[in-house]
Amino acid sequence: MDQENRLGTFLRDRRKRLDPAAFGFSGRRRTPGLRREEVAQRANISTTWYTWLEQGRGGAPSPQVLERLADALMLTEAEREHLFLVGIGRPPKASSSSQEGVTPRLQRFLDALPLIPAIIVTPQWDIVAWNDAARLALTDYTTLSRDERNILRRMFLDPETRAAQLEWDSVARFLVATFRAETARAGENDRAMELLAELSGKSTEFAAMWADKDVRSTGEGVKRIRHPAAGQIAFEFSSFAVDGRPDLKLLTYTPAEEVDAKKMRRLCQDPKQRGQGRRASSRA
Template sequence: MASAADNPLGTYLRDRRTRLDPAAFGFGGGRRRTPGLRREEVASRANISATWYTWLEQGRGGAPSADVLDRIAKGLMLTEPEREHLYMLGLGRPPEARYRPVDGISPRLQRVLDGMTLSPAIIKTAMWDVVGWNRAATLLLTDYATLPPDGRNILRLMFGNAQARARNADWDSVARFVVAAFRADMTRAGGSAAAAGLVAELSALSPDFDRLWRDNDVVAHNEGVKRLHHPVAGPLAMEFATFTVEGRPDLGMIVYNPATSADAERLHRLLAAAPDG
């Protein structure tokens, strides 16, 4: 049997297992020699064989699959950070992002956005629904608060909103980039019925989207420059960078900053002139 130093995955699984209350999971059996769930009980909850689970704790049997790790994470009721740690121990990489419907963001994350008073910033899901934004983003991009939740989708705005389309300089290039980046996000998140439905909706709504989607282009939505025709501030070039939200790989924060000193001056005038909402 491997030692704790040689078998960090087994050590972690054993530690999580012994912290669980059997009664909370409907397991009786009277007095137990050791705390927590038994190995066979975890295996039953994870729908894997008790022998295979035992081998994992003992450091035998090779690397588990992502499916097995997900089953075990569910069986042990691991939090998202704990599940990610399990993946790092078992496979040496974090899990793929999973699509989950999001109604909003935490107050703490909203305060992070609000603290960036001079940098427009938004939070988007893997479906490209905007679920968080700051005042600067409202003034530069869109007043998301005035839109219904399903209207805050970046792709719906890009391909179904004439005002949003008019604000984007070189719309064709931007649209191609957005569709290719969305494809990468959707695939990384494992796909979903909701994502397939959104693609079908946009394909029926916009021949442009349908054409670009059929091209099968894929790009990383890491950083770049967004050029805008703002109705008040005029032409603006904004550099952007995208960051994954810790513990929520299905959420991305996009932060914009002026590309030049002239763009910074125009943005600052826009922010200073607008009343606080």
């Protein structure tokens, strides 16, 4: 029965792990954890419906009900994903609103890549974290406001960012196609719609590329830039999921050839470059 009703087994197990006192529930109990009616109350669903879910009756719940149950049971991101998989056979959509910044541990990982530019981005291409190599090779993000730290906005609306790209058209099309794919995966949200409206209104090129309806994954590829101090540099970029943060993605830019690695070493070791802001020399 438990194997057939994996959703009910999981709900019951997580319900029994919770401390009633932590949620303001009192009274003597014969079994550990919250009662069914208490979980139903926290999830704003009927006790009967919740009981049926634990018993494997009543059909599959909606994604909205599963979201409320995940919150009611204080599930971790991994547990939330498992709840959706056993409940409706697919993972939940990624969270549409990113938390501010990243964990200190993830920032230390970025900082441990002294010669490899690395950034953390949202589905809307907002940059939320970076390392020193990215600041020196791409853009000094510390000099930019939060709204300015958006790669799509800089690529289409900032002339100097555009001029720094050796292959602007292909880079721009790649960004638009991944933006479309990520927006569909994460679900429409205010941030994505606001960015879409702004770029469509201010850039005819963005509007034309968006109308093409191209869809691509971030994956990997090559990025070539013009650096004002180091000259042309080629990077091989790769993208990685951030465990526990489906709303974020890690991008690393490894120098493509030894000549590019030498340029990065000189750039990162030059005290003048390390102390110089690069707002006017953005390469996104």
